Amino acid sequence: MRGISRERAFVMAIAGAIPLAGCITLEAPDEPIVIELNINITQEVIYRLAEDAGNTIDENASIF
Template sequence: MVASTAALGGCISVNAPEGPIVIELNINIRQEVIYRLAEDAGNTIEENADIF
C-alpha cells in the first residue's frame, strides 16, 4: 500500500494555461494625493496669511 501511494504521488502534471495570465493590481493612491494637497494648501496659507 505504501509503495502504490508513493508511485501515484510522483505522477504530477502541470500545464500552462492557454490564455494570458492577468494580474489585476488595484492600488489606492488617493490618500497620498490628498495628504500632499493638504500639505501644499497649509504651506500656501502660511506663506500668504494676509490674503486669507
C-alpha cells in the same frame, strides 16, 4: 515475524502509490496569467494637497 510484516506493508504502500503517480499532471494555462494591481494613492495626494494649501495660507495670511 515483525520484519516480514513491515516489509510487506512497505511494499504494499509503494505498490499502491505507483498508480497515483500517473494522475498528477502539470499544464501551462492557455491564456496568460493577468494580475491586476489596483493601488490606492489618494492618501498621498491628499497629504500633498493639504501641505500645499498650508503653505499657501502661510504665504498669503492677509488674504485669508
